[in-house]
Structures are given as C-alpha cells and as structure tokens.
Amino acid sequence: MGLDFTEVRAYGDTINDGAMQLSFTLPVPSGDEAREAARQLALKMGLDAPVVTEMADLGVDCTFFVLYGKCKHTVDFTAINIPKQQQKVMSFKEVNALIKDEIGRKLVVVAACTGSDAHTVGIDAIVNMKGYAGEYGLERYPEIEAYNLGSQVPNAVLLTRAVELSADAILVSQVVTQKNIHLENLTELVELAEAEGIRDKVLLVCGGPRISHELAIELGFDAGFGRGTMPNHVASFIAAELVRRKKMKDR
Amino acid sequence: MGLDFTEVRAYGDTINDGAMQLSFTLPVPSGDEAREAARQLALKMGLDAPVVTEMADLGVDCTFFVLYGKCKHTVDFTAINIPKQQQKVMSFKEVNALIKDEIGRKLVVVAACTGSDAHTVGIDAIVNMKGYAGEYGLERYPEIEAYNLGSQVPNAVLLTRAVELSADAILVSQVVTQKNIHLENLTELVELAEAEGIRDKVLLVCGGPRISHELAIELGFDAGFGRGTMPNHVASFIAAELVRRKKMKDR
Amino acid sequence: MGFKLDLDRSRVDHARETASDIADRLHAWIGSYTTTTIERAVARLFGIDGVDAEGVPLPNVLIQKLQTADLLDRGLAQWLACAVVDRNESPQTITEAVAVGILDVKSIAGCPAEKWREVVDRMAKEAAGSIKSVRLKREEMIARAAPPPKPLLYVIVATGNVYEDAVQARAAAIQGADIVAVIRHTGQSLLDYVPYGPTTEGFGGTYATQENFRLVREALDEAGEQTGRYIQLVNYASGLCMPEISVMGAMERLDMMLNDAMYGVLFRDINMQRTFIDQHFSRMINAFAGITINTGEDNYLTTADAYEKGHTVLASQLINEQLALRSGLSEEQIGLGHAFEINPAMEDGLLMEIAQAQLCRELFPRSPLKYMPPTKHVTGDIFKTYLANGMFNLVSVLTGQEIQLLGMLTEAIHTPFLSDRYLSIASGRYIFNNARHLGEEIFFKEGGRIQKRAARLLDDACSMLQEIKKIGLEASLEQGMFADIKRSRDGGKGLEGVITRHEQYYNPFFPIFMKRQVCGSGGL
C-alpha cells in the first residue's frame, strides 16, 4: 500500500479513498430538498460523492442525516509534533525515594474540583488512599501530604488553603466543559495566583477528561492530565519537577 | 429560534452551533500525533473546535476516530430546487382505468436486474404478482403485460427481448453500486438503445436503493425510483407518461 | 411480572422493618425544626411571588426579615395571618410593602389565636384547593390520552436556554418520549433561593424557575395534543430549596420531581439536618399534588463501584421508601432509582444487571421504578455506547421496569443533542417492542448465577440496614456508607437556615397535606 505520510487521507474500503461518515441535524423540514442541503453542506466540507444513507424527521422542522462521502483533504503527518510530558513515569516506590533523597521533606499537595463542578470521582481517583485501577492515590504516599478539598471549591478558597498549607502543588479537576466553563475556571485560577503573587511558588496542575498537557500549558499551568491518568503519573511529574527546580535554585 | 434559510447551519445542542459528528480511519499509528492529525483534517473540513472523543488502534498502523466539531459552512436552503416526479400517484384501479380508456390496449413492460447484479428482491417487489407491502405488482395489473427476465441479464439480451415483445417500457434494477458499476450498466443500456434506434420508442425506467429520479434523468432515463418505491408509483408514471405522449402524437 | 428470584420473603420483610425503624428514628427529631425554605414555600403557597428591586425573590425578602426579627420560629403562617387581619391586604401586597421598606415586620400587631388560626386555615384551604385543581386537570388529561406502554421513555433536555428547551422537549415528545426532564443549571442546587422568570443562560442545564416550568409545560401539552398522548414533565425538587420547588411544580403541573432524601447531602454537600427537614415537607407537597418522585440511588453507582456497592442501592431505596411513606406519598408515587452501571467489560456482567433490576422489581412491586442508563463506563465510542444503551433497554423490558431514563450515545461527551435524543428514543421503541413479552417468557435457573447474586445483594442490604439502625442514618452518612462519601452532621451548606420551632409553631399545610388519602392516579 503506497503511503505518502505528507498527504495522509482517510481510509475506508481502499487505501486513500478518503471515505468518511458524518451525522448531523439541519433545521429544515425533511424531504428531497433537505437531503440535497445535506449533500451540499458535505460538498462544502470537501467531501466528494456524498451520499445520504439515512434521513430522519425530528418532528420540529429539523432533519437528522447520516452521510458518507470521500474527503479530498489531506494531512501532512510528518509535520506534526506535540508537546509531551517529558517526565518518565515512576512507580510509587521510586517517587517516594526521589522525594526523600532529593528534597528531604514531605511535599504538600492541595487538590480540589473547582467552580460549580461536582465531579469528584476523577480527582478522588488521583488523590484518595484507594487510588485508581489498583494504583495507590497520593494520600497513600508516605512522602506526600495530600489535602483533598472536595468539590465545588471556589478558586479563591482553594488558593487561600494552599497558602495556609504552603502547598508545593495545587491539583484542580475540571470535568464539566459546557460552554467552555472549564477554560474560564482554569484561567481564573492562574490569574488569581498571579495577582496574589504565588504563581511561581507553587506547581499548578489540572486534569479532566477533556484536558490535555498541551491545553494546560496554553492556559498557563505547569502540566495537564487527561482520561485514564494514574496517580503515579501525577506524582512522578510533581516530584521530578520540584527536584529540577530545587537543583536550579541551589546553583 | 431566529432562522435564516439562506444560511442554514448544522444544529446540535443550540441552534446554529454547527455541531457535527464524524468517524473515519487514518492510515497512521495510534497516538497523540494521530489524534492531532485527525483534528487537523477536521479543521481543513471547516470544523471549529474539533474534539476526538474516541481513538482506536486498528492493529495495522491504522487508527479509527470518532470526532465532534462545529461546522462553519452554511447552505442556502432557499436556492435548492429538485427535479421531481411530476406525476401524482394513482391507485391500482385508477391506473388500469386510465390505460383502458386512454390507450385501449394492454401495455407491455419488460423488467430485469441487469449486468452481474443478482438482487431480484427489489424488481420482484415491483413486478411480481405478490407485489410489495400489500401493493399488487405489475403482473397483477389487468391492463399491463409484464415480463420479468430475472437477474444477471445482459443489457443486449434485455433490449432484444424488449424489441421482440415490442415493449412500451423497460424496467431495470441496479442494487450493487460498488465502483459505480451501476452507472456503467445504466449508461450502457441507454447507449445501446440509442444505437439500435429504439430509445424514443420505449420508456426507460430504472430503480434501486441508490437511484434517484434526478440521477436517472442525468443518465438519460425517463424516470428513476429509489428506496421504498411501490408498484403503483411506477405504474402511475408509465401509464400517465404514455398517455401524454400518445396525446402529443395524436395532435 | 411474576417472582422469579425465589427470594426469602422473611428477609425482605425484615429489611423493610429495619428501614422503618431508621425512618422513625429520624422523624423523632425533624419535627422540632423548620427551615427558611420551608417557610418560603409556605409564602409561595400563599401566593407570594416576584422579586424586589435587586431581583431578590420576595419570599426570600420576607422570610429573611422575619428571621432577623426572630419571628420565624413560630412559622410564617401566624405572622402573615395577623398582618392580613391587621392591614386587611393580600399576602402579596403585604410582602411588597415589606420589600420596599414601608412596612416593618415587627410592627404587625399580634391577634388572638382563634382569629389568626381561622384566617390561616381559610387561606391554606384555598391554596390547597388550587393545587388540587391542578392535580384534577392532570388526571382528566391523562384519562383522555392514550395509555403509554411500559417502560416509559424518559429523556432530558439541557440546553440552558428555556426557549430552546421548549423546542427540544416538543421534538422529543413528538418522537415518542413519554417523559421529559429539564436538567438544572449545574450550580442551582447550591442557591438558597429560586431564580425568577424565564432564563436563557445556564451551564449543564437550565435554571428551575416557575416561568420556565410554565413554558416547557405549555410546549409539552401542545405536543401531547398533537399526538393524542399526555407527556410528563420533570424537574428537580432538590438542593437548598426542595419545598419551594415542589410548590412551583405543584402549581405548574409538573408530573415528576427528582426528590431524594439524601442526594443533596451526598452529592451537593448540603447539610444533612437541613436536607432531612426539607425533604419531609417537600415530599408532602408532591404527595398532595399527585406528583411522582424519583430517588437518586443511581448516583451511588456512578460514584462507587456498581458491582461491589449494589446492595447500598437497595438499602437506600428501602430508607427512601419509608421516609416517603411518612410524607404521605403512595407506593405508586415513589419512583425508586437504580442503574445499569456495572463495568461492561465484566464477564457475565449482563447477568448481574438482570439480577439487580429483577430484585428491585420484586422488592418494590408497586413502585414505578426509575432505571438509569450506563454512564460511568461509557466512552467517546458512540457506537459502543449506543449498543450498551440497547442492552440496558433490553434488561429493562425483561425485568419490567417502569421509568426508563434513556441512555445517550454521547453520554461521555456532551449534554444531549437533538439527534442524540432522537436516537435514544428510537432504540427504546425498537427494543421494547421487539422484546415486548420477553419477561413473561423467561425464567431463571434455580440457584443459578442470577438468583445467587440477588440473594447476596439482599443479604448485604440487610446487614447494612442493621448497622445503620444501630448507629443512626446521620452517623452512617458521617462514615461514608453511601457512595463512599463522608458528610459531617454540622458541615455542608444551609445549616444556618435550620430553625428550632417555638412550641406555638404552626404550619397549616402539614395537617392538610397529610390528611389526604393516597391519590389513585398517583403513579400516573
């Protein structure tokens, strides 16, 4: 299968056929005209030979479509490179050892699910004793002192607590993303931290199903973690990063 | 919901949000880069804020994606108009009456599933006694003499039979559409008919799940019928059209 | 729906009695308190509505004033009656006077007990009468409509914009939904007031306001007319304003309310005393209004592991049932919740789901059980999620569930699109029809995996209830026995709204709502 990675195409039945499936609703009454409208929209998106395979009347002059077509567009795969978590993942043992040897005191971590977000399962999976999928949570780390403030914590409250506890790292979870409320929430935290002049005294880490490291960096965090994160991933980052910073200061 | 039919957008959660679902495969190994490639492809298609919600490794350096995004493109719904079957649908009784009164002889119809296509269920539904979903088939019409040549009939054979029987109408079914074999098949029939100089002596009608009246006209047929066609739809068209032509001649 | 699990009925009775003791223990103290929202609910019942110049709801303005004036411990009713006698104005006018500051609540002259009692009871009768007429209206409409086959198709709308909700609710109804819920704005449950008027901005859902209730009710009645059916409307009598929202629902002919005795405590960190006191009056209102309540045990399984914690659902259902009965709800009005949340990767997981669903059915034969879809383990693979929802629908019709909250293929992604809802309804209609009588056709192997699982769940629920009876429901919440979530007795939001009743405290609606006999059509 001759493949040119500078011009990658979608692949359905035969290589480079560009085949794709779409589904969407148009606010127009069901019928031949609606089908044609769907077809035209697909053409504008760069789909050749679009075929509406299903058209369903949604009852309020709206029509749902399933459509197949062949996408003309290509992607240059060779040009893609993504900012990645450089830190290699360490085990529970390794992390604790590192902290003990290199920092010599317990690290303080404050975690919360901020704003109006009440989805604690994710942050609990990272922080609570029990942990996630068999991996111990941060509370279980002898070298980490973890405080889980729970859900719906205002950014201000979170920061005050962090200062009181002179936290080394703040962990925020954002699960609800409707209308980009998570972006607002996260941005606000960074701004508050800067306003209070503690931004560079503490590691800011966020996570959630729609969070990527890339996004976190953009928003001014030190790291971001997405779906399927394990407690030791986060612990590894925090420990290693703090060690790095300590070393830099010590010079 | 303020709607501008000259600029219709897809509708997911809130009107004009442009929300759409895509799924496709890219011939690249699964991973962050693959996800980014999928995102970039969606951007090129005019999707804002594309989010890959599922990425699955297909095992042979191919990756499957489910993606949601917001389509920028719009369609001018007011500008759409489609060639339609003008003929109003008549009942079994009405059709027979019309033929009896206006033409005064039985109409001869020859039907077949042509080329290598062996999908007879559709054409049988139209032609055979039994019919479809309770509607009698053409064989059952007292005023129609219907010959069903069955499946895998070469176009040449079909035409010869049509001439022998001096058919008023030829019905072709095409169900297999892979590599547009149905287009080839149908075009060939029209060309042969013209070559043999019988094109205007007979009504050419085609049908199949991927056939539309529009397409049929393009290909040089007199009519085309798609999914869910009933025998009386076809009968109505044939009878009415032949009456129309007769009247024109008689002037 | 025959009994197929060969359960030890004595265990069942024993479990129920234990739950009853737990409820009694709670009722031993909640009767000595009222709350700000209960009194605001009374204000609303007396027709007090609207907002002041700053947009604060008048019920809040009035109750706030009375609380600061230390008058609230006797309840709003007494003061209001005296004010009516004193000024001979309507409660609304009186409240407006208080709001603009031309009337000081302390300035109201007291009046003889028999006098204010007589006034209060008359006003309360009227209020109750208008709620009753709403209930009768519903009953008429249902009588006229085509009876829907069970399980009922329940979908949610959550655009954040009530006008768009109305359109999408109508669409769902036309597509075949029997029940439509408008999910609330994410943060509303933490507001100690109910927003006012139509709203167009919300996250994760739309504000519950009386006007929003009315607008969506209108849309659904329209769709009902159009399709010859009656479409039920649902909202949430939960959070810091449980009784007030029940009043609004009673007035605007909502048909169901999510109205759990513990959800707010566990999932919204609302103070447990506040919640237990509020839920009692809130549920009385629903009972009287003929509204079916939904409980929230499903949430335990989205938070804790569904296989390990299946028994906590049963224990909670039994407690919710006993508390609900004590607020005058009939069994047919108690839509106990549970869910299909076992990890789909589990071998024989489907058998375990069947066991749990069948067990709920057999424990609560008259309850309109509310069955919640897979959510926690579904992913962005919309095809797999669509299939999992189909399996959920199959188990539902197989085990005779009543209220089917249809799963969305995009559950892991966003709040439902118009088309997501359409597809979920299509799935429900297909499966329920295609497997209509499967439940009648199938039996379970004696002592097989399904029966064993059910027996095990029942045993564990019994032990859990025993433990709770020993330590009390409050302590069980402190220990995190539900959903692995720990809540302290005095922690959480809203404790400041709890007020110890004066021995002369009077709320005319308690006797009226509790007297009433079980309303026949309660179950709808």
Next chain:
Amino acid sequence: MGFKLDLDRSRVDHARETASDIADRLHAWIGSYTTTTIERAVARLFGIDGVDAEGVPLPNVLIQKLQTADLLDRGLAQWLACAVVDRNESPQTITEAVAVGILDVKSIAGCPAEKWREVVDRMAKEAAGSIKSVRLKREEMIARAAPPPKPLLYVIVATGNVYEDAVQARAAAIQGADIVAVIRHTGQSLLDYVPYGPTTEGFGGTYATQENFRLVREALDEAGEQTGRYIQLVNYASGLCMPEISVMGAMERLDMMLNDAMYGVLFRDINMQRTFIDQHFSRMINAFAGITINTGEDNYLTTADAYEKGHTVLASQLINEQLALRSGLSEEQIGLGHAFEINPAMEDGLLMEIAQAQLCRELFPRSPLKYMPPTKHVTGDIFKTYLANGMFNLVSVLTGQEIQLLGMLTEAIHTPFLSDRYLSIASGRYIFNNARHLGEEIFFKEGGRIQKRAARLLDDACSMLQEIKKIGLEASLEQGMFADIKRSRDGGKGLEGVITRHEQYYNPFFPIFMKRQVCGSGGL
C-alpha cells in the same frame, strides 16, 4: 446447551428420515454423471495448473480437448494415466504439450486396464497424501494455538484487491476475528473456469484464485503467530467450479468453504443437475481435507419473508445435512446456515429469533451452526443497524451458536470498511463476554410464545419435507419451494458441462476420499 424447547423428538427423527429419503432419491442418479469441472478438479489434483497463451487455465484447455474428442465420459484419470505411460512425462508437461498443440489428445495409445489403474492409483495416492499433510499441518497449528471461545467471530473482507484484502484480513485477525472470509467478485460464480494468479480488480469482492488463497492464508498465519491464535480462512466452493475450488482450498489450507447443495441453483441460476453432481465431489474433497462447510439457508430469508418462511430453512438444513453426510463429511464439519432476518419492527420479533436459533441448536447439536446477521431490513441508519447486530450477537450467545458472521453497521450501504469490521468485532467481544453464561441461566416458559413458535416451525418443516419426498427435490425447486425462486430442471447455466459416464468411467479419488474415516478435528 441443554434442550429447552420440549420438542417432540419423534417429529425430529421423522423429519430427518424424510430428508434422508430425499437425499437417497437424488443419489440414485447423480452417480451416473460426471461434469467438466469435476474432471478439471481431478486434473488439479494431479498437479495440472497454470494458463495457456490466451490465459485459459490449463485444466480447462485439457478437459475441453478431451470433451470435444469425446474422451471425457471415461473420466480424465484413465486417459491421463495412459498418456503418462505412453510419454513418460508428468501430467503438467503432457497438458502443456496439449495446450501448445504439439500433442493431440486422440494420439495417446490406450494401455491395459491393470496398468493404467496401477498408475492412476499411485498418482492419486500421492495427491491425497499431500492434501492430508496440509490437513495435519492445520491440526498441528490449531493444537498449538489458544482455543477460541464460542461463538467464533467471523468477518468478511471484500475490497476486490487481494493485497488490500490481506492487510484488512490481518487487521481483523489482530482485532480479534477468529475467521475471515474473502468474498468473491460478484460475477465469478458464473465463470466456468477459475481465474489464475493474484488479482486486484473485482466488484463486490475479490476473485477466488489459488494465488489469492495463498496470499491471504499467509497474512492470517502471520497474524495468528502474532496473537498466539489460529485464524480460519474461508472462501466459496460454489458456482460453476465447486470441486475445483475445493481442491484449491484443500491445497492452500483453507479451513471453511461456503459449499451449499442448492445455493448455485437458487441464487445464481446454475443448472440443478450440474450443481447436484458437482456438490457431491466438491464436498468429498472438503471432507477429506478437514474443511468445514457452510450452507446458505440464510439466503432464503433475505429473499423471502423470514417469519413466514422460517420452516424452509429447517427443511433445507436437514437436506443439506443428509447430502453432506453422503459425501463423507462429519456432523462437526457441517456448518448449517441460518439467519436473524425477521423484521425488527415486529412485536416480539426477538422472541421469534430466539425460537428459531434455539431450534436449530437442538435439531443439530453437533453442527458448528453458522448464524448470519440481519441484512435485509437494516437501513442506512448505522446506529440502529449497530444495535440490531448487538441483539443478534446476544441471541447467538444465548442459544449457543458456533460461527457468528458479524453484522456490519453499514450492511445497507457498502461492503465493509476497515472500521466497520473493527466495530463489529468490538460488538461481538463485548456481548459474548458480558452475557457469556446467559444460556445456562435462562429457561423458556412451557407452552409459551417461544416454545410454540419452535413447535410450529418443526411441524411446517415436516410437512414441507413430506411434500418434497413425494415430488422429489428437483420438482420442489421447479415449484419454487425455496426462497420463492423457481428453477427448471434443464434451465440455468452449465448443463452443457454434464456428461453421462461410460461404464468404464473411473475417478480414483472417489474411493480414496470416501474410504476415509471422519476426521477428528473436522469441526475445528
């Protein structure tokens, strides 16, 4: 898989005996004929392969020449042996000489019977030996591999390009498919020869050629290595070249062949005499090679109505079984086909599917039943189709089917995409695991809808078989008793290839293949 339908076993035995009589009646005459493709198959067994200048396969060239020279009625074997004795060259060299025209088939001197018999039998033994060694290779590989749980996941690839097929087949195997079939080019079954070499152009599928078999076999063995499993390869011994394709499959280690006694007649309008004669030898080869056959009763339900014509499937399965046994196939090698094709809009349709599937299971307890997915009623709504396929998978694991041809969510649209196949495998793995022991857990109500339907199907099948026994299988086809399709005795394609045997006709492979005892691992 216990018996749950409470069937009247005497009816079952009676049905089987009737089918046996029908098969006997057919075997009373097919033994007096041979066909061009049977003799070409013999040629291939003797190692004759390749094409001439015009690209005509050498087996065709040779048999064609013998037929025109009126030498074919004694069978190829005798002539070929004499030629070998006469010229002392290999069959291949001899054929090439014939092809280029330097050898006239008539010019071969006859030789004494004992002589050519001895030569023929030696050559045939060698041929059989090499096929046997392929079979042993398969058995070794299977013994080494992890035994797959049932039902087995069966998918098709159909790109038209063998190299792409190979990639997609490997992908499917890695994703978890146990069996991969390469669908044939739409028109191939009507070709009276087997194309040669690797092919990259086909409609609806890829040409079945020996080289294509080899290439995909290689790809699957690779994937098998990689995953520690044995992946089965399937093709189609059907159409005008049934026996030849069986030979190719035997040589290239195919594991399954679609190999029905009537499919070609009904769905490809191939002459019935030709087909009945061909299928017998074709199946002997499969039997000896340890190949599992699949029959095509599913096609009846895609053509006629699945609910009304359910019994025709059973009647056909019983006939197919009897004919297969007469070709030396063991029950474990007879993968009888049926399908999940009842209109999904039918109330309780799922119960009817369960009844039919369970009935097949109980009628043929040792057959590796092949269960075909919903196709006819699925539409371009890929979500609904995906769900319907999930229900199909559930019924399969519930009723203990063995070979699960996974449904594609795009069945109504196109031949499967790479991702369509992935999703279908994901569905199968999810449902089979999540409901693994459901079959053991569930019983059917006595005299309920499911048992009634099964009994009814069995009765109707009995009556149909009675009728067929009376008029004969050929007449039943003339009357359109299967799939509503009528075929005349002398109509259809390929009759010209039927030759009456000379009394000295000899085919050394009949005795060799039929002698053999049922091969243990036949069922795989």
